[in-house]
Every structure is written in structure tokens, then in C-alpha cells.
Amino acid sequence: RRKGEAPIESGWIPFFGVAIQFGADPLKFLNSRKKKYGSTFTCKIAGKYLTFITDPFSYSSVIRHGKSLDFQKFALETSRNAFGHVDFSDSKYGITYDEIHHIFLKTLQGSALGPLTQSMMANLHSVMLRDKTSSASIWTTEGLQAFVTRIIFEAGFLTLFGKNMKENTTDRLQSQQVAVQAALEDFKKFDMAFPALVAGVPISFLQGAKKAREALAERFLPMKMKQNECVSSLIEQRIKLFDSSPHLSEVTKARTHVIMLWAAQANTLPATFWSTYYLLRSPEALLAVRKEIDNMLYLTDQKYRDATQSISFTKEQLENMPTMGSVISEALRLSSASIMIRCATEDFTLTLDSGEKLAIRKGDRIALVPQLQHLDPEIYENPLEFQYDRFLDKTGKEKTTFYKNGKKLKHYLMPFGSGTSMCPGRFFAINEIKQFLSLLLCYYDIELLDRSAPPLPLDNSRAGLGILQPKHDVGIRYKLKNN
Numbered sequence: 001r002r003k004g005e006a007p008i009e010s011g012w013i014p015f016f017g018v019a020i021q022f023g024a025d026p027l028k029f030l031n032s033r034k035k036k037y038g039s040t041f042t043c044k045i046a047g048k049y050l051t052f053i054t055d056p057f058s059y060s061s062v063i064r065h066g067k068s069l070d071f072q073k074f075a076l077e078t079s080r081n082a083f084g085h086v087d088f089s090d091s092k093y094g095i096t097y098d099e100i101h102h103i104f105l106k107t108l109q110g111s112a113l114g115p116l117t118q119s120m121m122a123n124l125h126s127v128m129l130r131d132k133t134s135s136a137s138i139w140t141t142e143g144l145q146a147f148v149t150r151i152i153f154e155a156g157f158l159t160l161f162g163k164n165m166k167e168n169t170t171d172r173l174q175s176q177q178v179a180v181q182a183a184l185e186d187f188k189k190f191d192m193a194f195p196a197l198v199a200g201v202p203i204s205f206l207q208g209a210k211k212a213r214e215a216l217a218e219r220f221l222p223m224k225m226k227q228n229e230c231v232s233s234l235i236e237q238r239i240k241l242f243d244s245s246p247h248l249s250e251v252t253k254a255r256t257h258v259i260m261l262w263a264a265q266a267n268t269l270p271a272t273f274w275s276t277y278y279l280l281r282s283p284e285a286l287l288a289v290r291k292e293i294d295n296m297l298y299l300t301d302q303k304y305r306d307a308t309q310s311i312s313f314t315k316e317q318l319e320n321m322p323t324m325g326s327v328i329s330e331a332l333r334l335s336s337a338s339i340m341i342r343c344a345t346e347d348f349t350l351t352l353d354s355g356e357k358l359a360i361r362k363g364d365r366i367a368l369v370p371q372l373q374h375l376d377p378e379i380y381e382n383p384l385e386f387q388y389d390r391f392l393d394k395t396g397k398e399k400t401t402f403y404k405n406g407k408k409l410k411h412y413l414m415p416f417g418s419g420t421s422m423c424p425g426r427f428f429a430i431n432e433i434k435q436f437l438s439l440l441l442c443y444y445d446i447e448l449l450d451r452s453a454p455p456l457p458l459d460n461s462r463a464g465l466g467i468l469q470p471k472h473d474v475g476i477r478y479k480l481k482n483n
């Protein structure tokens with residue numbers, strides 16, 4: 001530790017440092033170090049020195065230093081190890097990160113979001129109502145996580161990568177369902193190994209995950225993708241960009257689609273699960289959300305009585321549903337555990353909100369842990385409690401004013417990160433969850449088997465990587481409404 005640098009804890013195990021204590025319960029570890037050292041401290045974790053900035057008022061200062069604090073280096077290293085792609089930053093490929101990023105913004109936001117949302121709505125309809133004749137009025141019992149995962153994965157998969165329309169309708173729908181559910185099994189195997197891959201374990205040590213990743217890539221080989229129709233503009237434009245590079249093999253191109261599949265699904269699946277779970281547990285939330293959906297149906301002159309009446313909401317209508325938005329924000333607040341890591345590209349001084357100067361060395365890693373704010377009782381009263389209207393103001397609109405020590409916070413909810421690397425799919429993700437909840441409540445009777453059971457615990461094994469999964473699934477029963 002040099003003059004001006006944060007206090008350092010290196011632990012007593014060579015290389016690993018404090019990785020074991022940190023991994024056992026990251027939040028408990030960080031809160032205890034905050035008490036010991038103050039709001040800024042450095043820990044050695046698995047061979048790397050991470051400086052944690054825990055005062056949310058200092059986040060803006062980190063985000064403002066975009067030039068000296070790079071997120072791409074760490075993200076690219078992680079991504080290469082996990083997805084096995086080439087180093088796109090190598091000039092021989094002729095592809096820049098800016099080009100890739102520009103496609104995200106152009107195809108996932110603004111006017112592109114309308115058609116993407118409509119496509120998701122159509123796919124959700126076809127997946128959720130597929131069994132409408134066979135299972136109408138019969139109660140089915142299943143795990144909620146299994147139910148949400150298979151529906152969102154299939155609808156999201158078809159929305160991004162399109163479908164092969166060559167076969168006749170019945171055969172096509174059936175083989176498509178089988179193929180996508182098989183892809184889901186591979187996705188789950190690969191995703192389970194993700195924490196180890198991010199920690200730097202080579203994929204050759206994780207043979208099951210490697211096989212699953214290659215099986216996913218196999219489905220996305222260019223000759224197979226060419227047969228698909230209704231491919232999203234995001235994937236179409238990425239194909240065009242990667243095709244423009246003369247040095248990329250077919251397999252590498254296919255692997256770029258695995259990256260997008262993972263980015264689009266890995267957080268959306270548990271986020272949709274938690275939103276649905278908390279909604280089903282809370283009678284007040286359910287009542288308020290049903291009222292909001294009924295009101296939107298009335299305003300848009302749509303009626304529904306059963307699964308034979310097709311309902312649909314546009315992007316603008318979904319954006320005008322703040323109660324559902326609040327349920328989703330609250331579910332994200334309780335389940336998000338992402339850590340934002342930035343790598344210093346030069347020596348510089350970071351001025352914290354308190355005025356304190358912090359010396360940063362080239363190569364240092366800075367970490368922001370939004371979960372510390374999400375569960376801070378000074379910001380959110382009874383932070384472990386689900387309150388469906390926490391993100392609604394007195395007029396029923398989205399609430400955006402939160403305080404700590406009487407001072408207004410800019411960064412009070414960050415499940416999608418912040419700054420230039422902020423999730424470009426966030427608007428689409430929120431819409432997907434709203435669409436799912438709307439269709440679920442319109443078309444299904446659904447309930448938790450045991451609503452009075454204590455809240456599900458979080459599985460911390462993915463801490464740092466985004467939305468946590470539940471430790472185990474929870475039983476539901478559901479049936480399609482038939483009158």
C-alpha cells in the first residue's frame with residue numbers, strides 16, 4: 001500500500017487471498033470490511049486486487065472516469081474464456097467494440113424496440129397457448145422456476161434467432177419445441193459452469209459445460225441460421241458485421257450467437273421468476289397488477305374471457321404500466337447481485353464524494369457492488385421485505401427519489417449496471433417480463449401451492465454475476481382459463 005491508496009487486506013492464503021470468506025457470503029464480508037476500514041478498501045481475491053467503492057455517492061465519480069477506468073478489458077477476458085471466441089480487439093479481424101455496441105443500441109432500443117416487443121408478444125402467445133385444447137380446465141402441478149424458464153427461454157430464443165418455416169405447421173411447431181427445449185438443457189449446463197468460467201477455470205476442465213456450449217454453437221452455424229425466418233434485427237446486423245471480417249471461422253461466428261443467447265437469457269430467466277414469485281405471494285400486489293391490466297385492456301378496447309381471445313400490448317402500452325414496473329424493480333432489487341468491475345488504464349487520482357483523494361495504480365481493479373445499496377435500510381425501509389409499491393410515488397407513477405442520510409441518491413437501483421457498459425437490453429427485458437405477467441394473468445388461473453411458506457432463499461453461488469437464482473424451486477398449480 002502506497003501513500004493515498006485504500007487500506008489493503010491480502011488474506012493469509014497465497015494467491016486466493018480472501019476469496020473463500022468473500023465467496024461464502026459476499027454481502028456479509030463487504031459489510032464487515034466497511035465497518036473495519038471505512039467505505040473504500042482493497043481486497044486480494046483470487047490473485048487480483050479489487051478496490052471496493054461502497055459509498056453510492058462516489059459512484060458517479062467512478063462512472064465519470066470512463067477513460068481511465070476501462071470495463072472492456074475485464075469483460076473481454078471473461079467472455080473469451082467462457083465463450084471461446086477470438087480476441088476481436090485484434091486489428092486483423094477489423095471489428096471494433098464501438099461497432100458491436102452501436103448495433104446493441106440501434107436494435108434493442110428506441111424505435112427498434114417496438115417490432116422486437118411485438119415479435120416477443122407473438123412468440124409468448126404461441127408458446128403459452130400451445131396446449132390450449134389439451135390442458136384446458138385441468139390443473140397442472142409444476143415448479144414455478146421450471147414453468148417460467150421453459151416459456152421465457154423458448155419465446156426469447158425464437159424472438160432473437162427466428163424459426164425455420166420450411167416444414168408444415170404442425171410438424172414445424174412440434175420439432176421447433178423439441179429443438180428449443182433441448183437447447184435449454186444445454187444452456188442450463190453451460191450457465192451452471194459460468195461462475196467457474198468467470199473465476200478463470202479453463203473450460204477444458206469443465207467438459208460438460210464445453211460440450212453444451214459447442215452443442216449450442218452447432219445450432220447457430222451460418223448454414224443453419226440461413227434457414228431461419230423472422231430473425232431479429234440485432235442478430236441480422238451482427239451476422240452482417242461478423243461476415244464482413246475475412247478471418248472468422250464459421251464456428252467462431254456461431255459462438256458469437258451463444259454470447260447473445262447467454263446475455264439475453266441468463267438474467268431475464270431468474271428476473272422473470274422472481275417477479276412472478278413475489279407477485280403470486282402477495283395478494284395486494286396481485287390485485288393492483290390485475291387492476292392495471294384490466295384498465296389497459298379497457299383503454300385499448302380489448303376484451304378477454306379465455307384463451308381463445310388474443311390480447312396484445314404494444315411497447316408504449318407496456319411502458320404505461322407502472323405498477324407492474326414497480327413489482328419488477330422490487331424483485332430485481334431483492335435478487336440482483338451484480339458487481340461492476342473496471343480496470344485502471346493509467347495511474348490517476350479518484351476524488352470521492354467526501355472529497356477524499358484515492359490513488360489508483362494502472363492495472364488496479366475497481367469494484368462497485370450495488371447490492372449494498374439495494375439492501376441498505378437507510379435507503380429502503382425493511383430492505384428484505386417485498387413491497388410491491390416501493391417504486392410508485394403518491395400519484396401512482398414511477399418513484400425515482402430515494403435518499404440516504406437525507407441526501408438524494410442518483411444510483412439507488414442498478415440491476416442493469418451503469419455508465420457506458422449499462423445493459424443495452426434493459427428496456428426489452430422489462431417489456432418481456434411485463435408481457436409474460438400480462439399473458440399469465442389473463443390466460444391462466446395460477447397459484448403457489450403454499451403461499452404461506454417462508455420466502456425462498458437466494459442461491460449465492462452466482463454472486464457478482466447478475467440476478468441470483470433461488471436455492472430451490474417452488475410448487476405451483478395452474479390451468480388455462482376456459483370461460
Ligand code: HEM
Nearest residue numbers: 263264267268271338415416417418421422423424425429
Ligand atoms: C432482467 C434482465 C437483465 C439484466 C438484469 C441484465 C443485466 C446486465 C448487466 C448487469 C450487464 C453488465 C453491465 C455493466 O457491466 O455495467 C449487462 C450487459 C449486457 N446485457 Fe443485459 N441484462 C438483462 C437482460 C438483457 C437482455 C434481454 C439482453 C438482450 C436481448 C441483454 C443484453 C446485454 C448485452 C449485449 C450486454 C453487454 C453490453 C456491452 O458489453 O456493451 N441483457 N446486462
